[in-house]
Amino acid sequence: MHLPCSAGPRPGRILTAALLALALAACTAPQTRDTPAGDVAAAPAPVPAGPVPAPAVPTPPVPVATPSPAEARIAAERRLARARQGTAPGQVAAPVPRPLPPRVQDLPYSHVITQGAAPHPVRRVATDPVSTFSVDVDTGSYTSVRGLLQRGLAVPREAVRVEEMLNYFSYDYPRPAAGAADPFSVHAELVPSPWNPHNHLLKIGIQAADPAKDTLPPANLVFLVDVSGSMAVPQALPVVQQSLLAFVDELREQDRVSIVTYSATTRVLLASVPGDRKELIREAIRSLHASGSTAGGAGLRLAYQQARRSYIPGGINRILLATDGDFNVGVTGIDQLKQIVAAERKSGIGLSTLGVGLVRYNDALMEQIADAGDGKYSFLDSVAEGRKVLVQEFTSTLATVASDVKLQLEFNPAVVKEYRLIGYDNRQLAREDFNNDRVDAGDVGAGHRVTALYELTLQGRPGLLDEERYPANRPAAASGDTRAGELGWLKIRYKRPGEARSRLLEQAVANAPKPLAEAGADVRFAAAVAAYGQLLQGSPYLGDFGWPQVLELARSGLGADPYGQRREFLTLVQRAARRAPRELPEG
Structure with missing residues (x-):
């Protein structure tokens, strides 16, 4: 059936067609394959899915609407964060819709997962x-x-x-x-x-x-960094990057550092290198880019594999997990993840968590797996807090x-x-x-x-509990040596x-x-x-x-x-x- 049209193409239809073409290209582009942990000495930065104008500059994906209003607001925040990054000179970024999102403080707390316990009674x-x-x-x-x-x-x-x-x-x-x-x-x-x-x-x-820091045993550290799409907001991955960059300055020559990332796939971004290779470590941290789903369980297993390969007998062997805890692929249950962490703890590898996030993060998961890993749970609500935890408290964060x-x-x-x-x-x-x-x-x-x-x-003194009615139920008065x-x-x-x-x-x-x-x-x-x-x-x-x-x-x-x-x-x-x-x- 032939539909009547105007004499010339409408600009709105051209823009719509362009956006549809980009969305189809992003859906059909090949995914980055997993990199075996043992085959990489210093792997390149993750390659984002979707079309890019040039290999070095990823194109922001076209946002996809979701039924949840909160999810739509979070997606809008991510679009703004990516749009603010700009493009390299001479390159043209794909058009990105930029609707004005609601104020951040209006977002609900319902996407933060907590797990309370009843307060102690009298x-x-x-x-x-x-x-x-x-x-x-x-x-x-x-x-x-x-x-x-x-x-x-x-x-x-x-x-x-x-x-x-x-x-x-x-x-x-x-x-x-x-x-x-x-x-x-x-x-x-x-x-x-x-x-x-x-x-x-x-x-x-x-x-x-x-x-003193210089008296601590050598440390084998694995930075396990969540680079899934939920980490794209300014309060997540950028905070992690700036905090880890400050932490690098504290590393000693005898320390060793690896970097493992996870999103839809996992990879060893940087195999174990000495702590004095600071610029190499910094380059790997700066290259981190957020996209994709969250295979946190697989990331944990790869991080422990890397920690075992670089294990230092008698040293500090610890994984620092930086995440919002939004695991949604593979092993996602808290109890299952705790079992993985607790089993590895017995081999001498501890785990501490660095929580981040804006309005969507799993507080319960980050607290409990840090406990299972004999580590500390810190929430980094700012770069200043990251410096406090990783720089000012360097020895307490690492050494037990x-x-x-x-x-x-x-x-x-x-x-x-x-x-x-x-x-x-x-x-x-x-x-x-x-x-x-x-x-x-x-x-x-x-x-x-x-x-x-x-x-x-x-x-x-008058107490908070009532006196028992029946004398036989009342506690007997202390007698003898009371040690007052x-x-x-x-x-x-x-x-x-x-x-x-x-x-x-x-x-x-x-x-x-x-x-x-x-x-x-x-x-x-x-x-x-x-x-x-x-x-x-x-x-x-x-x-x-x-x-x-x-x-x-x-x-x-x-x-x-x-x-x-x-x-x-x-x-x-x-x-x-x-x-x-x-x-x-x-x-």
């Missing part, structure tokens, strides 16, 4: 005197929530892990003495609770030894001074009536697991600080790197409360951070203690603050308060 010492948990040095929850608040987004309760917020900050804990038998020192402080006049806060701090670290605190029933552990909700261990060396727990890196807070009700000078007995189990049997550190916790105003700035600031996290979780234990009180308490605990991290926390409190029904007063 426990009565007379019937449940022992608290046992695995330590945690992750900080990803703090920076992930920070990024959301800075973009004006809602923070779901499941994204808040109070211990990761506490452990983000530095505290002035005493370091272990040179030549000490144990690789860390222990500090305890007891003060009145800021939010409950009847209760106290017990802060326990662990400070690991921090050897104690593994499978477990903490157990037995409270004295003559002194403590009730207790509640704040945070570490998914780190609880059974009492019998403390002495079982086959039960995995968290690792502590060089220079790491671990902080835990308990809220306590001392004897003679002890609040409790603290035990820490840990293994030295490479050891199979744990060691035990134990000491009494003194019953020596001091007024909050006379306590150190660190304990006041830690209490403010704990209150901040609990308010974000909607905790029922804070009473009328709200955002204005958190802000005032944090200001009283600023201390020296050499990097400005505590002052930045004040702005986050203010941002969180603006989303609450009652805002902070002016000033």
Whole structure:
């Protein structure tokens, strides 16, 4: 059937035909094949699928609409990011539609995958005197929530892990003495609770030894970088690249570095080279380009294969996985991925995760596989955070001074009536697991600080639990040697790197409360951070203690603050308060 047409072609139809031709060409272009890990010494940069005007300059793919509004918004953000990159002189880029996307802060949080755990309940010492948990040095929850608040987004309760917020900050804990038998020192402080006049806060701090960088053993590092399409936004792959480039400056001659990438396929982009080949490593990092789906499980296996080939006996052998966690090809389940990582951990290869992303990232996956790999989960919401994790904390990111670290605190029933552990909700261990060396727990890196807070009700104070009606159900009063000078007995189990049997550190916790105003700035600031996290979780234990009180308490605990991290926390409190029904007063 012949359709009537105008005398000349319409410009709109020419543009439409051109776009259709490009889309068909992109669909039919051959995919880059997998490169066997052992055949490449320094593989070339990944070649993006789709037509290109010249071999060196990839053409942005024509966006494909999806049924999901959130997906459409993310695609619009990627188009803008690619369009801003421009083209080389004398080259013409394919036309890319550039509709104005909605404001980023209007995007929903529903594409961030989290996995929360129920907060610890109040426990009565007379019937449940022992608290046992695995330590945690992750900080990803703090920076992930920070990024959301800075973009004006809602923070779901499941994204808040109070211990990761506490452990983000530095505290002035005493370091272990040179030549000490144990690789860390222990500090305890007891003060009145800021939010409950009847209760106290017990802060326990662990400070690991921090050897100089030059004294660390040689490191065999594999950068495993997600280069799938979801990493194309400015808050993902570009942040990873700039962070890794800064990290390269810290590498030593005795270190070795490999780079493995994954998207729809996997490849060894750079086989193991010495740490002093800095320009070669930088060139490989700069060549990274995001496109395609996400075969994260296959990427993990290839990275471990590369790590085994360059394994350094007695050295640091670790994979640094940089990803938004959006695995969608092959092995994608958290439990399956954890099994892969846990099995490889037993061979001496650890794994740490560097999370990135704008509004789509898998927080639960990145936290849990780092735990399975005896590593740390950090979320890089900016290049500055990348420098903090990979440059300022170089030794703690790489070197482990104690593994499978477990903490157990037995409270004295003559002194403590009730207790509640704040945070570490998914780190609880059974009492019998403390002495079982086959039960995995968290690792502590060089220079790491671990902080835990308990809220306590001392004897003679009104508690949060009702008294039993029947006398036979009431706990018996303590008698005999009450050891009133002890609040409790603290035990820490840990293994030295490479050891199979744990060691035990134990000491009494003194019953020596001091007024909050006379306590150190660190304990006041830690209490403010704990209150901040609990308010974000909607905790029922804070009473009328709200955002204005958190802000005032944090200001009283600023201390020296050499990097400005505590002052930045004040702005986050203010941002969180603006989303609450009652805002902070002016000033």
